[in-house]
Amino acid sequence: MTLQKHADHRADATEIASEEALRLDVSMSTRLLNSMKILEYSGHVSARLPGGETFLVQPQNKSRAEVSPDDLLVCDLDGKVVAGMPGVKPPSEVFLHCEIYRARSDVNAIAHFHHDVTNVFTLVEDVPLLAFKNHAIRWKSGIPVHPDPAHVDDPERGRGIVRTLGPHHAMQIRAHGQIVTAETVRGVFIDSVHLVENAEAAYRACSLGKPKPLTDEEIESFSHSFRRGHHIRKLWSYYTLGAIREGVFPEAWAA
Numbered sequence: 001m002t003l004q005k006h007a008d009h010r011a012d013a014t015e016i017a018s019e020e021a022l023r024l025d026v027s028m029s030t031r032l033l034n035s036m037k038i039l040e041y042s043g044h045v046s047a048r049l050p051g052g053e054t055f056l057v058q059p060q061n062k063s064r065a066e067v068s069p070d071d072l073l074v075c076d077l078d079g080k081v082v083a084g085m086p087g088v089k090p091p092s093e094v095f096l097h098c099e100i101y102r103a104r105s106d107v108n109a110i111a112h113f114h115h116d117v118t119n120v121f122t123l124v125e126d127v128p129l130l131a132f133k134n135h136a137i138r139w140k141s142g143i144p145v146h147p148d149p150a151h152v153d154d155p156e157r158g159r160g161i162v163r164t165l166g167p168h169h170a171m172q173i174r175a176h177g178q179i180v181t182a183e184t185v186r187g188v189f190i191d192s193v194h195l196v197e198n199a200e201a202a203y204r205a206c207s208l209g210k211p212k213p214l215t216d217e218e219i220e221s222f223s224h225s226f227r228r229g230h231h232i233r234k235l236w237s238y239y240t241l242g243a244i245r246e247g248v249f250p251e252a253w254a255a
């Protein structure tokens with residue numbers, strides 16, 4: 001099978017939510033976001049498993065460049081590991097995943113990372129991260145900032161994250177990092193890429209002059225013609241094919 005056929009086949013499987021498929025998507029997304037300098041050494045991606053009360057997440061100390069489907073832990077919504085290698089711990093911030101899945105039935109995938117340029121907008125007064133690029137319409141309702149920079153390493157801090165996130169699809173933790181939520185793993189991967197692209201564009205715009213974010217009319221106009229499912233399939237194919245060529249993960253994962 002050619003690389004393109006591999007990608008098309010996987011793109012058509014977007015709606016499949018078997019544990020096997022989710023393990024592959026989480027592993028690919030983790031390695032992709034790491035290779036793009038978004039996830040870095042301590043970010044994580046998770047996926048809600050069928051049944052809704054457990055999710056996949058990577059081990060705390062596994063390199064994000066080497067995460068594989070069999071490495072992923074299954075955790076419950078209290079943060080307990082219910083399946084995985086003995087003695088292997090989830091990320092210390094597993095509770096942000098637990099509490100968001102508990103509170104938001106529309107969320108099936110979460111990415112958390114610590115991207116510096118994006119986080120700069122939490123370090124200054126009166127310069128919020130707004131929608132500048134067209135695909136930032138995903139965050140037209142806003143990107144709230146959580147005031148407590150602490151690690152989300154217990155359930156109460158996880159519930160605080162939920163209160164700040166509200167109904168939105170992304171948020172920042174002041175002086176710390178970002179949380180992105182979506183309906184699928186592939187969606188959360190594409191959204192994470194766009195969140196960072198938008199922040200970098202906003203940062204450059206602010207360095208040149210008075211920032212000029214998208215107007216409500218421009219957001220509405222782009223939203224009218226935007227097909228999210230098609231967009232996710234197109235970009236997933238683009239990024240996974242490139243990653244296979246660069247050896248980010250094995251070609252067989254996209255078969």
Ligand SMILES: [Zn+2]
Pocket residue numbers: 093112113114151152176177
């Ligand atoms: Zn963090």
